[in-house]
Amino acid sequence: MNNNVILVSNNSPHLYDKFQKLLTEKNLINKYQLKKFNTFGLNTYTSIIKIYPDKIIYVDSLENDIEEIVNDHLINGKIVKRLLYKNEHKNYLKSGPLPIYHKQLRLVLRNSGLIDPESIESYLSREGYRALAKILNNTTQDNVIDEIKISELRGRGGAGYPTWLKWNFTKQAQSDIKYIICNADEGDPGAYMDRSVLEGDPHSVIEGMIIAAFTVNANNGFIYIRAEYPLAIKRLEKAIKDAKEYGFLGKNILGTNFSFDIEIRLGAGAFVCGEETALISSIEGNRGMPRPRPPFPSTKGLWEKPTVINNVETLANIPLIILKGGDWYNKIGTEKSKGTKVFALTGKVKNSGLVEVPMGTSLREIIYDVGGGILNDNKFKAVQTGGPSGGVIPEDKLDTPISYESLNELGSIMGSGGMIVMDHTDCMVDVSKFYLQFSVDESCGKCSPCRIGGRQMLDLLTNISEGKSDESIIEKIEAISSAMQKASLCGLGQTAPNPVISTLKYFKDEYIDHIVNKKCISGKCKSLIVFEIDKNNCIGCHLCAIKCPVNAISGGKKEIHYIDQNKCIKCGLCFDACKFNAVIKS
Amino acid sequence: MKKKFNSLKEFYSYQSNNTIMKSKILVGYGSCGIAAGADKVYDTFESEIIKRSLKDIELIKVGCLGLCFSEPNVEIIINGLPDILYGKVDEKFAVRIIDEHIINKNIINHNLYDKPYIDLFNNKES
Ligand SMILES: Cc1cc2nc3c(=O)[nH]c(=O)nc-3n(C[C@H](O)[C@H](O)[C@H](O)COP(=O)(O)O)c2cc1C
Ligand code: SF4
Ligand code: SF4
DSSP states (O other): OOOOEEEEETTOHHHHHHHHHHHHHTTOTTTOEEEEEBOSOTTTOSOEEEEETTTEEEESOOHHHHHHIIIIIIITOOOOGGGBOOOSSSSOOOSSSOOOOSSOOOSTTSSTTTSOTTOHHHHHTTTTTHHHHHHHHHOOHHHHHHHHHHHTOBOSSSSOOBHHHHHHHHHHSOOSOOEEEEEEOOOSTTOOHHHHHHHHOHHHHHHHHHHHHHHHTOOEEEEEEETTOHHHHHHHHHHHHHHHHHTSSBSSGGGSSOOBEEEEEEEOOOGGGGSHHHHHHHHTTSOOOOOOOSSOTTTSOGGGSOEEEEEHHHHHHHHHHHHHOHHHHHTSBOSSSBSEEEEEEEESBSSOEEEEEETTOBHHIIIIIITOSBGGGOOEEEEEESGGGOEEEEGGGTTOBOOHHHHHHTTOOOTTSEEEEEETTOOHHHHHHHHHHHHHHHOOOSSHHHHHHHHHHHHHHHHHHTTOOOTHHHHHHHHHHHHHHHHOSSHHHHHTTHHHHHHHHHOHHHHHHHHTSOOOTTSOOGGGOOEEEOTTTOOOOOHHHHHOTTOOEEOOTTSOOEEOTTTOOOOOHHHHHOSSSOEEEO | OOOOOOSHHHHHTOOOGGGSOOEEEEEEOSHHHHHTTHHHHHHHHHHHHHHTTOOSEEEEEEOOOSOGGGOSOEEEEOTTSOOEEEOSOOHHHHHHIIIIIIITOOOOSSSEEOOSSOOTTTOOOO
16 A cells, blocks of 8 residues: 655645656656645645655645655655744644644534444543543542633533533532533524534533533433434434443443433424523423523522523533543633634635634634635625624624633624624625514514514614615614613523624614615615616617516617616616626616 | 443443444534435445445444535545545545545545544544
């Protein structure tokens, strides 16, 4: 087998060609497998070259360097030190494990894509259930709380509440019966982190739940998951069954006197059911409506019993913290936000997908280094985080290191991890209308600030997008926003104005353009665009009239055509069809 | 295989049989992979393995690597060669992977992707 492999990153095709030329000249071409690969560090390095079996990475090599690599390294076995990848800790790394030149760090997704999620053996082969065994072996409940406290893990479901504190409240609560709930409702549009974790590595979440149960003295657990996630449900069911068979769940876990069981509860897909008190009421068999807090679920939750409710990603972190230690975890991230965060990177970005980065990574690094930049190399306009409870972040804030605090300061939130990239073809009025529409549709209707305020605000935004407003409208929007934020019962209503407020903050000009000039530069707000025929250019070919789906265009052959604005639905087909630039969009 | 650990001791003395070094074909089989056709790719690998009676090769459905834009993703792990990740694999490409990469040990110069991170546990190459 020819196991000499040279991999050259695809952003430097000239280096690949140079290798090919030199290897051919020196009659070595049959000794090496020379291949190109797609990389993600495109903006970090001009080139990446990996050489196997030596496991050497060279970065930022230039064309002239290739000769040296071939002569010194390939022929004489001498590593070219000056080209080696360097990181901040060491001057260079010699052979051995390849260095992390990527921006991603996978803790929560440590097994996803590497193991068979339907095989418990597969999970066991990667330290699976070792954390559970460790705490059952020689750890007290207080030790676990301490370890999580040291790690400074905070909830990944949105609010970022310290996990150890939550657990401690439940642990201290006096009750024979306590519960653990895993919140896998994941209702934000554009978010699918939790689904991927459950589909890719269900046991990590189950192990996290068992550890939580041990720590707070709970004997029953529920995973509340939306019915629209059939594959995740199937894998969870298999994982729970296998864990029972192996003795990690059920009576007397691993021969100890600790017992714990997990059941799955299917949610019907309402966004508000992800809110913890609504979720609890849904498990109890009632309508999924929030109730006022306090009392918090940690002391009075499911069936009025003390209940720990955690997000999927929060729980998947737990086994790792126990295994590697709170200190280890605490070193990752920023001062107040520790560990990593998984984002679902979507929208106008080249490499859309799931991304896990240490807290403190900048938005620019995520979008450009990991995401590969904007689709079609268009101009970046904004990135939306936090879904319907979050906001948009403009270009000049892209270097902000991500943390719970920094995103709040920018008027957005971490949220559960949706991250939608927008370019110049996206209209900010349209975007805020989209999110507000979502919140209005999903409002449970229990309290009036959210039910009525949301509806009114949506009407105002619709007026703006249709050109039926004047400047006083902004004040009205601000008044309603503040009422909703202050008086809504649950997070849905309190945060629903966020997308509107943040777009107003960073893109006020665009609102003014809609309100005063009745213009939508991105062309998204249909009511504000007009299609007309330019009399000077129209040759009467009739093509536009044939394309028009609503027969809004009249005019015989060779005559100047005319668009009836009352009939036109602004589909733009005539604009695309005309070969003589005779259809004008304004 | 059924296994019940009746004590911590039993658990600690257990060696998972999953560590035997076999060649592996990992097919990204999350919702995103399936939507892009991972099921057909998996079936192709399965039938090719049977057809050619390939031994010592494990075909595994795995979760999402995060590279949703290049699904279906397939990773090939063979002793002696670097782990190789192919993106946008279809049925035809799957057959090529069997022929060229698995049987002839020649990496295919097409749609190779860098793994976007380092493995936390094995700490081997990305
Ligand atoms: C409207 C609304 C929807 C929510 N949806 C979710 C969800 O889908 N998943 C989730 O984990 N938390 C969701 N939350 C947050 C939960 O109420 C709760 O804070 C979280 O599950 C706590 O877990 P953590 O501490 O691990 O973050 C939502 C909150 C609100 C107000
Ligand atoms: S804020 Fe909205 S979703 Fe929340 S309780 Fe009130 S009406 Fe229901
Ligand atoms: S925009 Fe569409 S509906 Fe309007 S005139 Fe052109 S083709 Fe007809």
